[in-house]
Amino acid sequence: xxxxxxxxxxxxxxxxxxxxxxxxxxxxxxxxxxxxxxxxxxxxxxxxxxxxxxxxxxxxxxxxxxxxxxxxxxxxxxxxxxxxxxxxxxxxxxxxxxxxxxxxxxxxxxxxxxxxxxxxxxxxxxxxxxxxxxxxxxxxxxxxxxxxxxxxxxxxxxxxxxxxxxxxxxxxxxxxxxxxxxxxxxxxxxxxxxxxxxxxxxxxxxxxxxxxxxxxxxxxxxxxxxxxxxxxxxxxxxxxxxxxxxxxxxxxxxxxxxxxxxxxxxxxxxxxxxxxxxxxxxxxxxxxxxxxxxxxxxxxxxxxxxxxxxxxxxxxxxxxxxxxxxxxxxxxxxxxxxxxxxxxxxxxxxxxxxxxxxxxxxxxxxxxxxxxxxxxxxxxxxxxxxxxxxxxxxxxxxxxxxxxxxxxxxxxxxxxxxxxxxxxxxxxxxxxxxxxxxxxxxxxxxxxxxxxxxxxxxxxxxxxxxxxxxxxxxxxxxxxxxxxxxxxxxxxxxxxxxxxxxxxxxxxxxxxxxxxxxxxxxxxxxxxxxxxxx
Amino acid sequence: xxxxxxxxxxxxxxxxxxxxxxxxxxxxxxxxxxxxxxxxxxxxxxxxxxxxxxxxxxxxxxxxxxxxxxxxxxxxxxxxxxxxxxxxxxxxxxxxxxxxxxxxxxxxxxxxxxxxxxxxxxxxxxxxxxxxxxxxxxxxxxxxxxxxxxxxxxxxxxxxxxxxxxxxxxxxxxxxxxxxxxxxxxxxxxxxxxxxxxxxxxxxxxxxxxxxxxxxxxxxxxxxxxxxxxxxxxxxxxxxxxxxxxxxxxxxxxxxxxxxxxxxxxxxxxxxxxxxxxxxxxxxxxxxxxxxxxxxxxxxxxxxxxx
Numbered sequence: 023x024x025x026x027x028x029x030x031x032x033x034x035x036x037x038x039x040x041x042x043x044x045x046x047x048x049x050x051x052x053x054x055x056x057x058x059x060x061x062x063x064x065x066x067x068x069x070x071x072x073x074x075x076x077x078x079x080x081x082x083x084x085x086x087x088x089x090x091x092x093x094x095x096x097x098x099x100x101x102x103x104x105x106x107x108x109x110x111x112x113x114x115x116x117x118x119x120x121x122x123x124x125x126x127x128x129x130x131x132x133x134x135x136x137x138x139x140x141x142x143x144x145x146x147x148x149x150x151x152x153x154x155x156x157x158x159x160x161x162x163x164x165x166x167x168x169x170x171x172x173x174x175x176x177x178x179x180x181x182x183x184x185x186x187x188x189x190x191x192x193x194x195x196x197x198x199x200x201x202x203x204x205x206x207x208x209x210x211x212x213x214x215x216x217x218x219x220x221x222x223x224x225x226x227x228x229x230x231x232x233x234x235x236x237x238x239x240x241x242x243x244x245x246x247x248x249x250x251x252x253x254x255x256x257x258x259x260x261x262x263x264x265x266x267x268x269x270x271x272x273x274x275x276x277x278x279x280x281x282x283x284x285x286x287x288x289x290x291x292x293x294x295x296x297x298x299x300x301x302x303x304x305x306x307x308x309x310x311x312x313x314x315x316x317x318x319x320x321x322x323x324x325x326x327x328x329x330x331x332x333x334x335x336x337x338x339x340x341x342x343x344x345x346x347x348x349x350x351x352x353x354x355x356x357x358x359x360x361x362x363x364x365x366x367x368x369x370x371x372x373x374x375x376x377x378x379x380x381x382x383x384x385x386x387x388x389x390x391x392x393x394x395x396x397x398x399x400x401x402x403x404x405x406x407x408x409x410x411x412x413x414x415x416x417x418x419x420x421x422x423x424x425x426x427x428x429x430x431x432x433x434x435x436x437x438x439x440x441x442x443x444x445x446x447x448x449x450x451x452x453x454x455x456x457x458x459x460x461x462x463x464x465x466x467x468x469x470x471x472x473x474x475x476x477x478x479x480x481x482x483x484x485x486x487x488x489x490x491x492x493x494x495x496x497x498x499x500x501x502x503x504x505x506x507x508x509x510x511x512x513x514x515x516x517x518x519x520x521x522x523x524x525x526x527x528x529x530x531x532x533x534x535x536x537x538x539x540x541x542x543x544x545x546x547x548x549x550x551x552x553x554x555x556x
Numbered sequence: 557x558x559x560x561x562x563x564x565x566x567x568x569x570x571x572x573x574x575x576x577x578x579x580x581x582x583x584x585x586x587x588x589x590x591x592x593x594x595x596x597x598x599x600x601x602x603x604x605x606x607x608x609x610x611x612x613x614x615x616x617x618x619x620x621x622x623x624x625x626x627x628x629x630x631x632x633x634x635x636x637x638x639x640x641x642x643x644x645x646x647x648x649x650x651x652x653x654x655x656x657x658x659x660x661x662x663x664x665x666x667x668x669x670x671x672x673x674x675x676x677x678x679x680x681x682x683x684x685x686x687x688x689x690x691x692x693x694x695x696x697x698x699x700x701x702x703x704x705x706x707x708x709x710x711x712x713x714x715x716x717x718x719x720x721x722x723x724x725x726x727x728x729x730x731x732x733x734x735x736x737x738x739x740x741x742x743x744x745x746x747x748x749x750x751x752x753x754x755x756x757x758x759x760x761x762x763x764x765x766x767x768x769x770x771x772x773x774x775x776x777x778x779x780x781x782x783x784x785x786x787x788x789x790x791x792x793x794x795x796x797x798x799x800x801x802x803x804x805x806x807x808x809x810x811x812x813x814x815x816x817x818x819x820x821x822x823x824x825x826x827x828x829x830x831x832x833x834x835x836x837x838x839x840x841x842x843x844x845x846x847x848x849x850x851x852x853x854x855x856x857x858x859x860x861x862x863x
Contacts, residue, residue, distance in 0.1 A: 065722075071639045071825075151604050209641045228650055229813035229821075230724060261722055261811040265706055270721050273713045410824045440588025440826060 053537070053553075056247070060554035061255045062536060065267045065279040069229060069260040072212030075197045076148045079156025081459055084194055085280065085546045086232065086258060091197035091217030094122050094141070096244035097189055097461070097543035099302070101359025104244040107136065107198065107218065117183030117498060124174040129239055130200035131222035138176040142168035143201040145178065158195035160468075163187055185495045185503070186462040192543065193219070220251045220550035232258040243550055245540055251550035252538070271297070271531060278532035280547075284346040290531045300530040301346070302545040303357035306459040307469065308350030311405070311421065311521040313453060316481040319401055320452045324384035326518035329403075329453075330370035331377040332428045335523050338420050346529060350522030353511040354463055357525075359543060366515040367522050377428040386429065394429035402431045406451035409436045414455050417523070421453065446479045454479040457526050461543045463507040467491040470514060480519040487513045564850065568843045575839040576629070576832075580622050583828040590614065590638045590828055612638070625832065634833035639825055644833040647818060652837075654724050655814035658737060658806065659799045661730055665738030666745055666795065671781075673742070674749025679776060681754060689746065696743030701802055705736045705809035722811035733810040737802050741795045748791055752784040759783075785856050793849035797842045 070083035075091050078084065094108040108122040128136035145168050148158035163184035169177045180187065190196055203216035213226050220243065221234035234256040243249040259276060261267040268286040270276050282290065282299070290297040319325045335349040352366025386394035386401050394401040405421060407414040418434045425432040432453075437445065446454050458465060458477065468475045471491060472483040487510060494506045514520070528545045538551040591608040609615050613624060628635060634644035677689040712732060713721040723729050756762065757780055765775045804816035815834055822830035853860045 069821075072641070151607065154604070154608065209636075212641060227813065228647065229807075229817045230811075259722065259811065262808050262817075263706075263811070266709060266721055266809060266811065269709055269714050273717060273721055275713075275720055275722055438586075438588065438824070438826070440592065443592075444588075 056553040065276040067281040074212035093192035138170040161190035252553035282529040284343040304526040305358040311453040312479040328377040347524035403452035635829040661734035662737030666741035669742035670745025673746035678753035693743040693746040
C-alpha cells in the first residue's frame with residue numbers, strides 16, 4: 023500500500039526567528055535511570071516505498087527518516103525551533119536570504135564529513151528534475167540557489183519570500199545526505215539512505231523489516247539529552263493487518279506499534295502498567311470532506327451549509343472510532359503550531375432541523391421519494407473515496423446516511439488512486455474525504471487558493487482569501503501571521519468550503535518499560551531519547 | 557518420452573505469450589499514468605511528467621512497448637519498479653524463497669491432511685468417522701483463509717503463546733501460515749480422495765486381492781490408493797495455483813514477505829512493471845507444475861504412455 027490519502031505536505035511554519043536560539047529554556051536534565059542499551063521492535067502498518075528523503079512524499083517514510091537524518095534546525099512539538107546541524111542562522115529582512123553557520127565535526131554515517139558543500143548538494147538535488155522529488159520540491163518553495171561561503175557557512179537565496187522555509191529545514195525532505203553515498207549508491211540510495219541522524223539504516227528486508235542501529239558519534243540532540251541514543255537498535259516490522267498488529271503487542275513480538283486500531287486503544291489503556299498509549303494530534307487539516315464549490319448542488323452556499331449541519335461528527339467519532347478521534351477543529355487541526363484554536367466547527371453544530379430549513383429556504387422541496395428537488399433537479403451529491411484507504415468506506419456511508427436524513431440522494435463512488443486524483447482534479451465529485459499533514463498554516467494556500475494545486479478539491483475561487491494567504495508567506499512576524507490566518511479560516515468557514523470531521527491522531531502504543539519517547543513538530547516519534555527502565 | 561516433453565514445453569510457449577499479452581494490456585488499459593505515480597500525485601509540472609513518460613518509453617505505441625517488455629523478459633530483465641526504482645527481477649528473486657517455502661509447506665500439509673481424511677472416510681464409508689471427516693473438510697472449503705489465520709493467531713499466539721504470529725524464518729513461523737494455506741486445499745483433496753477411493757474399492761481386482769487373503773492395509777495402500785491417485789494428482793497441480801493465490805492473503809495476515817504481498821502492493825499502487833513481473837512468474841510456475849503433473853501419470857499407472 024502506498025502511503026494513504028493523507029499526503030505529507032512538508033511542514034511549513036510560523037515563528038521564524040531572525041536569529042536562531044535555543045528556546046527550550048532550562049531543559050530538564052536527563053532522567054537518572056536512563057542507561058544506554060536495549061532494543062526496540064516497532065510494528066508499522068505500511069512499508070515505505072523509499073527512504074530517500076529528497077524523493078519521498080510519504081508520511082510512513084518520514085516517520086522513520088526523522089530518526090535517520092537531521093535538519094539544519096529542529097522543531098519540537100510545541101512549535102519551538104532549536105539548533106541542530108546549524109548552530110545559528112540569520113534571515114534577511116526581505117525574507118529571501120537565509121545564512122546558516124554549521125556545526126563542525128559532524129560526520130555522515132559513512133564517515134564522510136558534513137559541511138556546507140553537503141547542504142548545497144542536498145538542496146540542489148531536491149531541485150534536480152531527475153530526482154523526481156515529491157515533498158522536497160514543495161518544501162523548498164521558490165528556491166533560487168545555495169552558495170558555499172566557507173566550509174561551515176552556507177547561504178540560501180529564494181526568488182521571493184517564503185516564510186515556511188525554516189520549518190521545512192527541520193529533519194525531513196530537505197535534510198542533508200552524504201553526497202558520496204548518493205554518488206556511490208545511485209538509484210539504490212533510497213534503500214540505504216546515509217544521513218547524520220541518531221540512527222543509521224543497517225538493513226532493509228523488503229516487506230519484512232528495517233533495522234536501525236545507534237550512531238555513536240551523534241551528540242546534537244535537541245532535547246535535554248544530547249545523545250547518542252540510548253537504544254542500541256530499533257527494528258521496524260511491517261504488519262499490515264490491524265488485529266494482528268494489536269495482538270503481537272501482547273505476544274511480545276513487538277514493543278510498540280504505530281497506527282493502533284481505534285478499537286484497541288481502550289484495551290491498551292486498561293493496562294497502564296504494561297502499556298503507554300500516546301494520542302498525538304497531527305498538525306495540518308482535520309480528516310475532512312472537501313466540498314466542491316463549482317459543481318451542482320454543492321455550488322450553492324446554502325447546500326454546503328446544510329451538509330455541515332447535517333453530518334454528526336460526534337456520532338462518527340463514537341460509532342466508528344470508539345471515541346479515539348476528537349471532532350475536527352475547523353480548517354486547521356488544533357495541533358498546528360500557529361495555534362489557531364478557534365473551534366470553527368462550532369459555527370455549524372449538528373442540527374438536521376437547521377439543515378432542512380436551509381434547504382427549504384433555498385428552494386429544495388421534499389419529493390415523494392424523500393429526495394429534495396428544485397426545478398426538476400434532484401438533490402444528488404457524489405462522495406468520492408479511495409479504495410486503498412479502508413477507513414473511508416464506513417466514514418462515507420455514515421455521511422451518506424446523515425445526508426439522506428435531510429433529503430439528499432448521496433452516492434459513494436470508490437476508485438483507485440490515479441483515477442480518484444484525476445476525478446477530483448476535474449471536479450467530478452461533490453464531497454472528497456481527505457486529510458493533509460502540514461505544520462504551517464500555509465497549507466491553506468495549497469488547498470484553497472484559486473490558482474489551484476494538486477489538492478484544491480473545493481475548486482474554491484475567492485480573491486479576498488487569495489490575498490490573505492499570499493500575505494501570510496511574506497512575513498515572518500508570528501503576530502501578523504496569526505491574524506492573517508485567523509481571517510483566512512473565518513472566510514473559509516463562512517463559505518463552508520469543507521466539512522471538518524475529526525482530528526487526525528497519531529495513535530501509538532508502547533510497552534511501559536520504555537520511557538522518554540518524544541514527538542517532533544509533525545507528531546512523528548523521535549527515538550533517540552527512548553530508554554529502557556530496568 | 558523426450559519427444560513428448562519437448563512437445564509439451566513448446567505448447568506452453570503460446571500459453572505464456574498469451575498471458576504476457578493479457579497482463580500487459582490489462583495494466584495499460586487501467587486508468588492512471590505511471591509517470592504521474594512515480595513523481596507523486598503532487599507533481600503538477602506537466603513538463604516533468606512528459607519527460608519521465610519519454611524516459612520510460614510510455615509514449616511509444618503499445619506494440620512497441622510490449623515488444624520491449626518481451627525482449628527484456630526473455631533475457632531475465634523484467635524492467636524497473638516505477639515506485640521503488642529497483643530491478644523487478646531482483647525484487648521477485650528476494651521475495652521468491654519465502655513464498656516457495658510457504659507454498660510447499662502448505663502443499664505438504666494439504667496432501668497429508670487430505671489423504672488421511674479422504675482415505676479414512678472412504679474405508680469407513682457412511683460411519684461417523686466418514687461424516688466427521690467430511691465435516692472437517694467442508695469447514696476447510698467454506699472458511700475464508702484470513703479468518704482461519706486470525707483464529708489461529710488468537711489461539712496459538714495470544715492465548716497459548718506457543719507460536720509467533722508474524723515474520724519469516726524457522727519452523728515456528730512457518731507452521732501457522734502453512735496450515736492455514738494447506739487446510740483449504742486439504743479439504744478439496746480429501747473429498748476427491750474419498751470419492752476416487754470409493755470407486756476403486758469397488759473394482760474387481762480389489763476384491764481379488766482381498767480374496768487372496770491380503771492384509772487390509774496392503775489392499776488399501778498398495779492396490780487401491782495408487783490407482784485412486786490420478787485424478788487427485790491432477791487436482792494437486794491445479795491446487796498449486798490456488799495455493800500461490802492464497803499466499804496473497806496469508807502473507808498479509810501473517811506479515812510475511814513474499815510474491816503475494818509484492819503483487820498486491822504493486823497492483824494497489826499501479827506499479828505496473830512489478831505486477832507484470834509477478835504475474836508472469838506465477839504463470840510460468842503454474843505451467844511448469846502442471847506439465848510435471850502430466851508426467852507423473854506414467855509413474856502412477858504403467859498403462860499410460862507418452863507418444
